[in-house]
Amino acid sequence: MFSLRALKLKTRMMLILGMMALLQTGFIGLFALFYLSHSLDEQISQRALNVAKTIAAMPAVVEAAEQRDSEYLQPLALDLAEVNDARFVVIGDQNGIRLAHPSWKRVGKPMYDDDGDYNEPALLYGKPYIQKATGSLGATVRGKAPIFDSSSESVVGIVSVGFLLKSVDDIINRYITTLYIVIAVSFSLSVLTGMWFANHFKKAIFGLEPEQIGRLFQERNATLESVREGIIAVNNKGRITTFNRAAVETLGLDANTKLTDRPIEDVLPDSRLMDVLKSGKPHFDKEIWLQDRNLIVNRLPLLQDNEIIGVVSSFRRKDELDAVSKQLTQIQQYADTLRSQSHEYSNKLHTIAGLIQIGATDEALALIGQETQSHQALIHLLVEAVPDPILAGCLLGKYNRAKELGLRLEIDPESSMKQMPDHIPREELVSIIGNLIDNALEATLSNQRLEVKLSMTDLGNDLIFEIEDEGQGIHEEDHSRIFRKGVTTKKGEGHGYGLHLVQKLLQNLGGTILLEPGDTMGSRFTVYIPKQPEDTCIQTSPMRSIRGKFREE
Structure with missing residues (x-):
């Protein structure tokens, strides 16, 4: 089964950043397209309704609708549609019979034939409204408004203004093309960024892979715990970053004490690690008293790009070293004694042998x-x-x-x-x-x-x-x-x-x-x-x- 761990860090970072760019731009693009479609739909619908209400309020239209004057309304409707970039402007009487239509053949026929709508909100209740429907002129969004007589008391007709929904789709399609371009550019930039960042990151970690770093970290912890000497390291701010169990035991500290990120001066005021941090001079085999214990201490500054980034100290109780030294001293003394005796008696034996040989x-x-x-x-x-x-x-x-x-x-x-x-x-x-x-x-x-x-x-x-x-x-x-x-x-x-x-x-x-x-x-x-x-x-x-x-x- 395929796993990202099988790939190198650079490849993984390129893929991850690229996928993130695809997901982000895709999500943002889809949301933008949905919002744009909804917004355009509302704007066109509202525009259709406003144009319909404006035409319905025109005195000339009101008078022509009362007189059912199609000769006057037909060319007027065509001019109004052209002026407002509408697909059509249809005018009907109080019964929903067309008085004006882009096609002369449909004049005098019911408006219900186009959209299956009886126009009841406008004709019966005198309320303007918006409708989406597919009629003889295609799928449109329509704004419908009632035409009131001169006294504004009774409805004498209706105005329907339609805009094609295809124009909204065309706009959305243009934005989709732009979105694809943006996604491609974002993916390319993300891949290039991933390559640059991976190179920079790998340089900082000495060209190691994350799994190698993980193994080294585990080995480092195991090594620290296996060493019998106490080890404590601090960063350039004097805060403890590393310690092992031998350090806690050697210094007689509580095993449950949390040492990580604590100032070294709070834990060990006389450790002198801060002196090494300031001077950069190492200390080797220094005999000190710390926590009422006689210790042999080494202190070594940590350097990165000729800058001191911390100090590591190793120490061991002197009595333990003395015990080893005692054993070595005994062995050395015994060896010296045996060597001297062997050499001395060898000379004496040679002398005695010579005396015997000469009688x-x-x-x-x-x-x-x-x-x-x-x-x-x-x-x-x-x-x-x-x-x-x-x-x-x-x-x-x-x-x-x-x-x-x-x-x-x-x-x-x-x-x-x-x-x-x-x-x-x-x-x-x-x-x-x-x-x-x-x-x-x-x-x-x-x-x-x-x-x-x-x-x-x-x-x-x-x-x-x-x-x-x-x-x-x-x-x-x-x-x-x-x-x-x-x-x-x-x-x-x-x-x-x-x-x-x-x-x-x-x-x-x-x-x-x-x-x-x-x-x-x-x-x-x-x-x-x-x-x-x-x-x-x-x-x-x-x-x-x-x-x-x-x-x-």
Whole structure:
């Protein structure tokens, strides 16, 4: 079965506009023709009646009708018909016998022969009237008026004036021809308009068909609902046009709240979407607090013809991202640990195998005992001092990494990190300590020294970590700027981000970091992380005892 959907948009619009033009012009034309026919009919009928009444009132006609003077009335009737463009003027006496007629043969015969009308309204009651009939002279509309005597008391005759109905039909036919022309022109203009509008419309919708737009709309809605990130879009007036269920859930809004077409500032006063709408500058991976929730937000302006038409924002709760980051961090730490251990033990095994091959069995046994004792001591220390497996795995990995580089990571045997609060994200803590140890190892290696010291304590209200290297140290004038993004004392590209990240993570945790010169050389970084989020006081006495330990050694 034929369907309009099988046609392209341009063809459909041409057909629809063309059919509308045909229906409109056809309806208006039929109405105009009906009204014109009715109007012309009334006008001619009224004209016939008025001419009949005028002739009936002429004194000469009245006198001739009283005298039944056909010789006078016959030529007069012909002249009056010609003057008034009437088909005929017929005059009869009080009995309806013709006194004047366009044909002499019908003079003296009853007027009833022509139209079957006894003319009773005019002859009996003296009332003029209009009649349509088909007589000897054709189909006509007739106006009939009584002729009163000179005293206007009695009817002495009748006047009948007729106009052919064919003249009305001729006029209507001429208008019908004009109507056909108008309909054809309207249809052509509608088709051309449809083509122009369809081209313009398809350009605005990127050449897509309506069905394609419908499918894309459904896909867009399904995509929005399948995305776990919250998405909100506003137009150039700051009113919400698009949102998904994840946005409502992430922001903790009522699921029944109507968001569409509401000002974004009424729903989310601190969203900063209006700032992007005004500036046109996108925001990527911004960490904000909104609706008492910590979110990672992206904001992107929507452009059309280099004009900002709206802004779309995607966001997700930071704790969800932290959970993913935590899992990745754990995997990375485990991988680093395994890689370091594998590399280290591979070297040791090769060495032991070489000693055995050359017959140095005593030296091989001594090396095996040394390695076993050192490794077991480290593991025992970490088990006792650091029950948290993520932090312990990080430290073990850094210890093996130091050995790969030919360095020593000396962990204070009196260290203790048993009271780590659950609210401190382990992946952030590992990132802080890992970056500081990596920097210390690089600084010590570049200065051709051997040892990096780590001490930690959970006594008091803070978690305190101290990392001391044997590098060349950091000049005092650089202490205030070393934590800025991109600032570094190292050569080459790709540096200057680790300490900036450490400071940013510490700010999130409410902690601080202190940079001091080392006891003998290099630098010492001291990290303070409050056990309670609201408590920012720094307990320095435990740290002093740790530093004393290093100094005594």
